[in-house]
Amino acid sequence: MNAGPTGSDRAAPTRPDGALARLALALERPRVLGALMLAPAVLYVVAFVAVPFFIAIALSMSDATVGDPQIDTFVGLDNFIAVVSQSGFRLALRNSLLITTLTVLILLVLATTAVELLARDFRGKRLVQVLFMIPWAMPVSLSAITWLWVLDSQYSPIDWVLVQIGLLGPGGTFGPSWNLFYLGREGLAIASIVLVDVWRTLPLATIIVLAGRLSIPRERLEQAQLDGAGFFRILFRIIIPALAPVLTVAILFTALLVIGEMSTIALLTRGGPGHSTQILPFWAYLKGINSGDLGQGAAIALFLFPVLLAAAIVALRFAYRAGRD
C-alpha cells in the first residue's frame, strides 16, 4: 500500500477496505443477494409448514396421546383404519365435501356476478368496494356472534320477517312453529354453514376473479358489442372463457380454505345436532385435542391431504395452460 495520501485514494476502487465495504460488494452478487432475500420465506415455510406437516405424519402413525405425546411406537396405518371404521367418519367426510362443493358453486356464481358489477363505473363504487371487503376483514369470532344472532332459535330476525309476511307460524308455508331452528335441523344447519362460509370467502373469490376480469382488454368487449352480442352472449362467450384460469384458481383457493376451515362449525353448531354437521377438521380437533388421541386426530386431518394435493396440482396445471393459450 502506498504511504502517501493521494496514492491510497487512487488505489481505493480496486480493493475495498473495511467490513462494510466487503459486505456491500458481496451483496452486489446476485447469488448472495438472492439467497439472503429468500431466507426469511424459506425459514418461515420450514418452521411453520414443513415441520408441523411431518410431525403430523409421524403422529398419525404413532400411538401418541395428550398424556403421552412421545412419538415412540410405530403403529403403521392402525390409526387410519380405526378412524375410517367409526360411524362418524362417513358423515364428517360427506359433510366436508358437501359444504365445500356447495360453497364453491355458490361462490362462483356470486363472484362472477359481483365482478361484473365492480368492473363497471357507477356512483358510489368505492363504498360498495369497501362494504364488499368487510367480511374478509372482520374477525371470525365477531362475525360468528352476529350470525349466531341472525340464526338464533328464538330471536332470529329472519324468522321475524317470515312471520310478519305470513310465511311462518300457524298456517304459514314453512310450518306452524314460530321459528325455523336454523342450527337445530340437519338440512338447515348445513345450509346455514354454507351461507356463512360463502359470506366469508366471497371477498377473496371476488378479488381473484376481479383481477382476471380487469385484465380482459376493453377493446375485446367493445368489439363484441359492435359485433352485435348482448349481455349474456358477451358474458358466456367472451368473459367467462377468458376468466377460466382465474376461476380455477378461485375454486382451488376457496375450496382449500373452506374444506380446512373449522371455526365456522366450531362457533355455530359444534358439529351438532348429534354429528349431523360434523366435518373432518373439527372432528380431528375434537379427537386429537379434546379427546387427547393425537394419533387419530392427525390421521383424520391428514386423510384428505392426498386428494387435495392431487386436485391442486391438476387445477394449477389447467390454469397455467389456459393462461398461456
Next chain:
Amino acid sequence: MAILTTRALKKHYGRIIAVDGVDMETRDGELLAVLGPSGSGKTTLMRLVAGLEEPSAGELFIDGRSIVGVPPRSRNIAMVFQNYALYPNMTVRDNILFPLRARKMPPDEQRRQLDWVAGILEITDLLDRRPTRLSGGQSQRVALARAMVRTPDLFLFDEPLSSLDAQIRSQARGELRELHDRTGITTLYVTHDQTEALGLADRIMVMEKGTVHQIGTPQQLYYDPADTFVAGFIGDPPMNLLPLDGRIIGVRPEHFHLAAEAPGEEIALELDIEVEHLEFLGAEWLIYGVVRRGVTEQRRPPRVIGRLRQAAVPTLSTGETHHFVVTRRDACFFDPETGQRLSQAKVAVA
C-alpha cells in the same frame, strides 16, 4: 353503404374537451381518413360514431337517421381496432362467425358468408387456427373478415396498420384500398400517419384539439391547405411558413428555385438562404438553411427546408448563401392572427 353526418358533435370528459363541435359529412362509399396528431380527438370521434361513447352534445346521423342513443350492437357499424381485438378463446372461423351468430343468421347463410369473406381475404386455410397462432398480417385479415362478414353500413378503422411491421405495411395498405374498392362500404379511417392517409384515402379530414381544420382530397390538402396548421402538418418535410409584409407566406420545400433557374412567371418571394446542411435522400436532396434576407426581419432569422429533385450532387455547398425565388403560383398566404388561408384555392374542388 351509407352517409355519415355529424352536427356540432361534442364530447368532453369533465373539463377535458376531446371533440369540440365537429360538423362533417362523408360521401357514399368513400374512404375518409381522419388525420391528426395524438390527442386531436380523432379516436374519440370514431368511438362516438361506433356508439362506445355517448356525445355530450350534437347529433349523429346515418343516412339521415339519428343514431344518438342507439346501442352499438344495433348500429350495424363494424370496427377494426388497432390491436384487432380477436377473441383468443375461439378459432378464426368462430371469430368470423361471431357477429353472424349474434344476429341469429340461419346456419347455411352463415356458411355462405364465411366462404365468401374467407375467399376474398385468402384466409381459408387459417380457419381452424387460434388467433395466438397468427402473424400480424394474418390477424389483420381475420379482423377485416370479421368486420366485413355482415356487410355493415359503415366501417371504422382505428390505425389498423400501426401494429404491422414496416415491411408489410405498404402492402397491407394496397390490399386495404383494393378491399374498399371491392366492397364500396363507406369507411372512416383514423390515423396519425399522413403517408397512410395521403396514399389511401379519397378524402382526408385533418383534426387538431377536437376541431376539424380541413376536409379535402389529398391534393387539396397538399397544395391548398386551409390554414397554417394543415400547412405545417401535411407534407414531409411540411410547408415552410415565413413572415412577409404582415402576412404569412407558405412555401413547399420543392418550390424554392435558384434565381438562375427561375421560371418566367410572376415572383412572390425572393430571398437569400445560407445553406447549413445538405441531406441526400436518393432521388432528391434536402437543403437545410437560414433565411438571411427577403422576409420580414425577426429576432432570429427563420429556418427553411428546400428540396432539390435530382440525384446529382447539387452545385451549392454548406456555408454559401444563394438567391432563391418562389413563384406567385406556388405560394400560399395566411393571416398571421387567425392562421386562415388568404389567397384563392389552386386545385379545383373535386
